[in-house]
Amino acid sequence: MNKRKTxxxxxxxxxxxxxxxxxxxxxxxxxxxxxxxxxxxxxxGTLFLHFPNKDSLIIxxxxxxxxxxxxxxxxLILETSDVRTILNRxxxxxxxxxxFFSTLACELPYYKRELRRQxxxxxxxxxxxxxxxxxxGIEQNIYAxxxxxxxxxxxxxxxxxxxxxNKSFVQEGSVLNKFHExxxxxxxxxxxx
Amino acid sequence: MNKRKTxxxxxxxxxxxxxxxxxxxxxxxxxxxxxxxxxxxxxxGTLFLHFPNKDSLIIxxxxxxxxxxxxxxxxLILETSDVRTILNRxxxxxxxxxxFFSTLACELPYYKRELRRQxxxxxxxxxxxxxxxxxxGIEQNIYAxxxxxxxxxxxxxxxxxxxxxNKSFVQEGSVLNKFHExxxxxxxxxxxx
DNA sequence: TAACTCGGTGAGCGTGCGCTCAGCTAAAGG
DNA sequence: CCTTTAGCTGAGCGCACGCTCACCGAGTTA
Numbered sequence: 001m002n003k004r005k006t007x008x009x010x011x012x013x014x015x016x017x018x019x020x021x022x023x024x025x026x027x028x029x030x031x032x033x034x035x036x037x038x039x040x041x042x043x044x045g046t047l048f049l050h051f052p053n054k055d056s057l058i059i060x061x062x063x064x065x066x067x068x069x070x071x072x073x074x075x076l077i078l079e080t081s082d083v084r085t086i087l088n089r090x091x092x093x094x095x096x097x098x099x100f101f102s103t104l105a106c107e108l109p110y111y112k113r114e115l116r117r118q119x120x121x122x123x124x125x126x127x128x129x130x131x132x133x134x135x136x137g138i139e140q141n142i143y144a145x146x147x148x149x150x151x152x153x154x155x156x157x158x159x160x161x162x163x164x165x166n167k168s169f170v171q172e173g174s175v176l177n178k179f180h181e182x183x184x185x186x187x188x189x190x191x192x193x
Numbered sequence: 194m195n196k197r198k199t200x201x202x203x204x205x206x207x208x209x210x211x212x213x214x215x216x217x218x219x220x221x222x223x224x225x226x227x228x229x230x231x232x233x234x235x236x237x238g239t240l241f242l243h244f245p246n247k248d249s250l251i252i253x254x255x256x257x258x259x260x261x262x263x264x265x266x267x268x269l270i271l272e273t274s275d276v277r278t279i280l281n282r283x284x285x286x287x288x289x290x291x292x293f294f295s296t297l298a299c300e301l302p303y304y305k306r307e308l309r310r311q312x313x314x315x316x317x318x319x320x321x322x323x324x325x326x327x328x329x330g331i332e333q334n335i336y337a338x339x340x341x342x343x344x345x346x347x348x349x350x351x352x353x354x355x356x357x358x359n360k361s362f363v364q365e366g367s368v369l370n371k372f373h374e375x376x377x378x379x380x381x382x383x384x385x386x
Numbered sequence: 387t388a389a390c391t392c393g394g395t396g397a398g399c400g401t402g403c404g405c406t407c408a409g410c411t412a413a414a415g416g
Numbered sequence: 417c418c419t420t421t422a423g424c425t426g427a428g429c430g431c432a433c434g435c436t437c438a439c440c441g442a443g444t445t446a
Contacts, residue, residue: 195444196442196444225432226434226435238436238437240435241435241436245435247435
């Protein structure tokens with residue numbers, strides 16, 4: 001790899017890193033591309049040499065983050081099929097990037113259709129895995145015969161709600177960390193007979 | 194009241210009605226004030242004779258709607274203290290203005306601090322009433338000794354989640370209507386022993 | 387009826403944002 | 417060492433939006 005190519009790649013990574021900082025801090029929809037460029041220490045125009053428009057930068061940024069998240073999740077899923085354990089680690093993974101997921105929760109309704117589709121597709125895969133594990137529990141007579149999709153909406157809806165609240169109303173610290181145990185307890189209660 | 198005053202009041206009401214139509218349809222943050230004026234069949238400048246700026250129009254619009262909602266809710270609260278009944282009618286009230294509450298759910302994180310405070314204060318009053326009714330149920334040994342605030346967050350979080358989904362992903366009809374019974378059933382299950 | 391008041395009008399101002407492009411510099415190529 | 421090329425620069429274009437203001441005409445007043 002020659003000097004030019006490494007330089008180019010490094011600039012691109014700078015842009016994504018800067019965009020992520022801003023994303024976590026105050027969201028990206030209401031941030032000017034010029035500010036992203038400033039944060040990345042590049043000229044405004046340079047940004048558009050690496051990304052044809054603001055949307056494609058957002059798409060790449062989110063895709064990079066969600067890929068990391070999915071990879072982590074896949075691993076944990078292979079290790080156990082205990083709902084409490086999986087949920088516990090799922091929440092921990094989100095907490096580690098809580099700023100990111102808070103912004104995602106708030107901005108999701110405003111992304112372009114295609115990006116929203118991508119994000120929701122990834123979410124549906126996670127949902128499906130939870131579904132299978134709970135289904136096993138029901139078949140083994142551990143859990144009650146509940147409406148699984150609806151129970152999962154309670155779970156993901158609540159997490160989503162906490163994440164939006166965090167961004168809007170809590171100054172410091174992690175909301176999910178504070179309510180971690182309570183979320184798990186109530187969800188398990190929904191599953192139980 | 195002379196002709197000028199009635200004319201002025203009617204114009205003001207036209208503006209709020211137009212703003213509400215747009216609010217329900219596609220939200221107001223991403224709508225130009227010129228379009229609100231078009232919908233109300235008035236000149237762009239007229240809007241700013243009745244409201245000093247866009248924000249104060251949003252504030253009044255939301256305040257009018259939430260007042261109506263609160264009044265309705267107060268009445269139903271006086272009539273019964275059965276959680277299922279109250280929740281049932283609470284959901285019905287939201288359904289009747291589902292478009293409005295969908296937009297509210299999506300836009301809330303982006304409103305100015307003061308407006309957000311107002312909206313959340315109203316929500317906290319509703320929350321408090323649910324809290325009291327459930328507390329009664331626990332004292333009468335009908336329900337388990339659960340963490341009430343956390344249970345309520347599951348409820349409101351889920352409703353909020355359904356509302357945002359509705360706006361983004363469902364073309365026609367009411368999401369809350371479709372899942373009305375399931376929401377009630379699962380919430381009651383959380384309360385039960 | 388003449389003078390005055392006041393709600394309404396809409397062209398246009400200021401600003402901010404996404405994005406472009408002519409020009410520059412330094413690395414790559416011969 | 418000279419030419420070519422790739423990556424970067426930043427002034428500035430076009431547009432959209434919130435908001436203003438000089439002007440108009442109908443309603444009110446005396």
